[in-house]
Amino acid sequence: MNGQKERLMVLDMLAEGKITADEAEQLFKAMEEETQKTTADETPASDSAEWVPGLSHLSNLSGLSSLSLLSNLSSLSPLSPADPESPRNARTRDLLGALKEAGIDHVTMSDLQEMKIHNLSADYVREMRGLGVQPDGIGEWIHLRIHEISPRYVRDLRDVGVTDLDVEELVDLYLQGVSAKFIGGLRELGIQDLDIDEIKELNNHDISPKFIAEMRSLGFKDLDVDELVELANHDVSPRFVAELRDLGLKELDVDELVELANHDVSPKFIAELRALGFDGFDVDDLVELANHDVKPELIAAMRDLGFKDLSVDEYVDLVNQGVSVHYVRSMVEAGLKGLSVDDLEELKIHNVSPKFVREVLDMGFKGVDVEHLVELSIHHVTPRFIRDVREKLGEDLTLEQILDIRLHGIDEDLMEALQSAGVKIKKNVRIRS
Structure with a gap:
């Protein structure tokens, strides 16, 4: 009889209540020690090898029947005789019977320990099977218990029409917090053809x-x-x-x-x-x-200033260029009339301030438009420069002439042109910038 058959014999004896779980574990340990002894005997001796006493009381274990196995238990340890009717043995026997009904014939001591740790019971196995749950092996039964999948959860799902889930799908739904009430609510709306992933997606969001x-x-x-x-x-x-x-x-x-x-x-x-x-x-x-943060307040203020028919793009352009309601109002108050969105953008882009506009207009120039103001600003023609030029060359200079002086200085051609225009030029004129 090989080792595998010996273990099956022990499990059968355990299932039949002939031995306790502790006694089964003792037998498994003895088998393991015998296997190790046999391996040691077959290994060539060396000077450093340590002699291990043989297990003479189990030397013929492989040839024993189940009755012989039982009789040999007395030589293993002073355990109390097996009591088939003890609650522990009865529960173990019942669980193994339920698993056998589920098609699981082979259970190891490790399996028994895992099932005990996670409270897998015969009642649980039978109730879940009665609800149509068919785990594939002990591992899936333990998986259900680890994640606390209760018969009630399965029953509630079945009541709303969910009857064909495998173990992984049940665990997945439960871990995602998907309740039978949630699925039932969807089905009441006629939503019945969703797969598990779609149900989880709706629930998760x-x-x-x-x-x-x-x-x-x-x-x-x-x-x-x-x-x-x-x-x-x-x-x-x-x-x-x-x-x-x-x-x-x-x-x-x-x-x-x-x-x-x-x-x-x-x-x-x-x-x-x-x-x-x-x-x-x-x-x-x-x-x-x-x-672009175009607020209703901005639109209302612009309309109060006379800009009643601006388009969305125009409002966006004004905001993008930093043209505020305060800036527009100040320009209007400085004396600029009939401004368009393009005018306001040009003035803002070239840093033409309301103060600059007011000072230029206060000098009495006629026909000052946005283009003049932008040109003056671009070429740094300041109010101070304008006053200095007019003081030296006369009050009748136009903005174009003053700009020309700023760009080219005072040369013979300009002097001649100014004199021809009746402007009296002082000697050694020097203009401050």
Whole structure:
């Protein structure tokens, strides 16, 4: 009889209640020691080898029957005789019987220890099998117990129509917090063809049956799992959708809803725009305004300053160039009238300040436009320079002439031109920049 058969014999005796678990373990240990002795005897001796006493009481173990095995237990240790009716033996025998019913005939002592640690019982095995759970081997039974998969959990799933899950799927659903109530809620909505991964996806993103029902009531009746997850990930709630619909935005699709939510375009923002008469915008317009921080307050202030028909792109350009309401108001108060968005941008880009504009206009120049002011600023023609030139060369100089002096200095050609124009030139004129 080889070692494998000896172990099976011990397990059969254990299952039949002829020996206790402790006695079975003693026999297994004895078999192991005998195997080690045999191996040692076959190994050539060496000077350093240590002599191990033989187990004479087990020397003929391989030829023993189950009765002989029982009789040899007395030589192993002073254990108490096996009591087949003890609670422990009865539970072990019952568990092994239940496992045998499940098709598991071979159980090791290590298996027994694992099953004991994780409280695998005969009642559990039979109840789970009665619910249709068919683990493949002891490892899967222990796996179910480790993760506390109860018969009640399985029964609740079966009650809502989930009847064909394997062990890994059961454990996966349980670990992800998927309840039978959640699946039942989906099925009440007619959602019955989802696979396990899709159910977990909905559950993990807090997409409840209530959420789906409310979205359906708002017209979104055929959303798939990916669309539902997209909405939830970007905080598109039924309330958000309902408020947009109340504002007249009734034909938005999932991508547009996500786009609005993703860029913080709130129903309040849209309502404030509408109150200003700013209408006819689409989703792209709203996103563009929000992305560039064009607030309703800015639009209202610009309209008060006379800029009543600006487009979305014009508002965005003003903000991008740093043209504030204060800047526009100051330019208007400085005396510039009829400014366009392009004018304001040009002035801002070239650092033309309201103070500069006011000083130039206060000097009495006629027909000063944005182009003049930008040119003066680009070439550093300051109010101080202008006053100095006029003091030296006369008050009748035009801005073009002063700019020419700034660019080229005072040469003979310019002197001649100025004199021809009746400007009296002082000798040794020097202009400060």
